[in-house]
Amino acid sequence: MGIVGDDGDGHRRAVPYAGVPPVFEDRTRDACIVVPGIMGSVLEDTATGAELWGADPGMLTDPLTGKGFLGTLHANGQEQAADDDTARRNPLTRIRATTLLTKPWWLPVFEGLDPYTDLHKALQSVTLNPRAVAPFPYDWRLAVAYNGALLAREARAHLARWREQVAARPEWRAAGERQSRLLFAAHSMGGLVVRAALEQDPELAADTRAVITVGTPFLGSAKSVLALNLLHAGAKPAWLLRHVQAMAATLPGVHDLLPGYRCLDRGLDVERLTPADVARFGGDAHLAARALDEHTRHRESPFTMPGHRAIVGDAQVTVQTLDEHERAGRGVAVGRHHAFDVGEDGELVRDSLTGIPARRNTYGDGTVHGPSAQAGTEANIYVFGQHGTLPRHDEVLRQVRRIALERPQGAHLGGDGSGDGPGLETPHLGGNFGEPLTLRVTGLDTPAGVRLSVRSATTGRLNHPLTLTGGPDRTWSARFTPDAPDLYRVVLDTGSHVPISQLVLVSPPDA
Template sequence: MKDTSGPLRHPEAGRARDVTRDAVVIVPGIMGSELRDARTGDLLWGLKPRMIGRALGRDGGLAALHVTEAELAAERPVRVRASGLLAFPAWLPVLRGAEPYHDLCRTVLGAVADERAILRFAYDWRLSVAYNGGLLAEEARRHLDTWTATVTRSPELRGLCTDGMPRLVFVAHSMGGLVTRSALARQGDLASDTRTVITLGTPFLGAAKAALMLNGGRNASGAEAAVRDRAQAMAATMPGVYDLVPDYRCVDEGRDVIRLTPAMIAGIGGDPYLGATAAGFREAMRSEPPPRLPDHRAVYGTSQPTVQSIRIDSGVVHPQHRAFRADARGLLVRDANGMPVWSDRQGDGTVYRDAASGGTGKPVPLPLQHGALAKDRHALAYVHGVLTEQEPHTGPPMAPGELGLDLPDAGVIAGRPWRLRLTGRTRPTGVTCEIVQVETGATISRPRPSTSDGGLTATVTLPVPGLYRVGVHGSDRKRVTQFVMVFEPEP
């Protein structure tokens, strides 16, 4: 589905620029497309932040986003349509925040010969990766054919094709990388017409947070539990969430680590049918692996506290910030006592780093949160470099001590103090924090971090409900951002 938003105009249009002749497809992640009621046109997702907070704060506020039985049974569901890429910052419990795609679109616009070379593929991220992959395969083929015809008819554009005709380039964020992989697997000749695939934080092996999405407020209380229960009730109906369940052994059982099965998914609050369907899709991808993503360039986040495995106790999912090691044969590495060996691999706050590399030999690590991977200037410079067939920008060098940011998963309550936690630093010297209200752009607080529990923490109280962007700066000018939603106190 094409983005129907107005055209973007590059500020240097008309000047000689280093551009690509290729057709570029931008594929957003989960939460990254606006969704509308197909009959009324009412906006269901892509709301302004204060409206998201209101919907999460009341029973039934997310009901229109639940996937219905009729939608699951339909070959092509029609109740909801994707109308464009995300225009406002978004937030859901556990998944936290998603940035809009304006900056990514502008970066791509600055690297193509003409705006008509860009397809902004919006899709209903509630539905399965397989379904959306089929739609993307159709749209990408149509887009390449249309762009090639446009180039052929234009003497000015045809001059770019002296050594070959246009091919496809996919720029995919988060779940968008899974949809792209599914599209290339579904339509084999599409891969041969693809020059490169750039993925930003794609959970190729899944994300342990998907299990937390399906578990609601079982390990929480008060307003936090109510918010997570509402999100869980919605997530449990969505095939797209089940497609994010880890495809690696993530369930810690003490002396063993196993995969999350459909029966376990049912036990933690998910739908066993949707769990089994997603598991079958993952199994098919493993047993009949699709062609490797052409010239795959994976950008992934590091240095952020990230859930990498889980423990299930009496139906309650407990997150663990540790990953278990396996040898070349896929067997668990064990210590002298036979216990599985683990380490904290971290990640982008949502996807742990080894799940996002996608097996590429050219990974680009950046110390960023998941939502910011499609917005950060280093990541965007890398995207531009790849699009124009140059790679001068691979981001800042990685080293111990990169800044990490950890905020409450289920939001906070207005007027109540809460703690933000910084990792990668043990001293506050040169570290500054700033909290900005998203809708007004006003700086609300500049908390001062102090040393605590081997890292840095700051106590914050925000009096007004809404969505806030927390930014942390280091003395080396590195910046990490994340969203936090503030809710009204319970009556």
């Protein structure tokens, strides 16, 4: 007599019955797709095969190679105009996305981004077979609508292939089980791409069981304006900031991250960005108009993604709104760590005595403020973590596995959206070799038992733990002097929460 057993690789086969009922590992029968955020796909030149992005972090510290690849990534007129109709009729081929990011990466303002390897493996660990999980690398330089159409096509093909594989394996087809559906796990911009795909393809939305978004800026991110305004940052290395700004100004993908909420602080009023504002800050007015029109459309006609759960970074110092100054006749954007309350009528909440708009720190993940990542769902899970390192955050991975298995979310080790918890702040423009970096820890009453460490993200070499000294408002700081230009990982371990990490690039001095 035989029963169906598990061979340890997600495959089930007939094995002799030994008198003890087997206990099977819990698995989802759904097809899963991992959708990365901006910067999260490796890009290469289609004609030459040269890797243009995500291959070697040394490209970011070498001006000779860095200027070349950043220049190649500028979007041309055809790429700027590409939309969902382009993707369906005649997809662009100059640059192609090959894989998800497999090495840590970094850019000024956007800061560090970790690989998606752990997120991919977390889903594979709870599926019937590793082939149930597919990555969706995409050219993040281009418009969200364009990439959404490509995702819709790839997701439908992946689901069809997976259903065929399930149908061919009798041991996977338990009586009464429903047909396989789709689950998307998306980080940052990836959540916008998933939303675009499901909006464009209602049948695909009907075949989707759940969408997990991690730090997705549904209302946009004020940091995108700072990326377009890098010429005015006054920081070094000037070559990197100058070339990143020039590249960002041509990219529809960056403009699609512009904030659609009231973010421009005028003192007695708070305004939404206009295309003219974006152009004044260094962006492209046409690309901005298209992106801001999309925000208006979503405000007026919200789209709810099926089974949407949002994982939201909490308690990190986050740019939420902007002040504008003028320098040498140009607009300079200055990030502010507060947002503005808006009433149910859509109007600003004002102080009853002074009439001044009510300012409030809503925190976030260091890049996306809380209200933006929460928009569109009330099924929020809060974690203490930095935006670019959330894809390998232990609590994020645990929650992704639970949602994939259709378990209740249950307790988790993050925050509650109040901003009360540990935060890590590193220089968002990076540092220069030979100059100390100031690292800040927020939200802690005491540094007792807290460990702040720095190691090379490329070699793994650990530097000595740092000593935290006190400051105002529960803020503690430490100084770190790097001994070589490199990409470094800063880790905050409080002993009570999942460690928080961030990447910071230390560049050679300007030539």
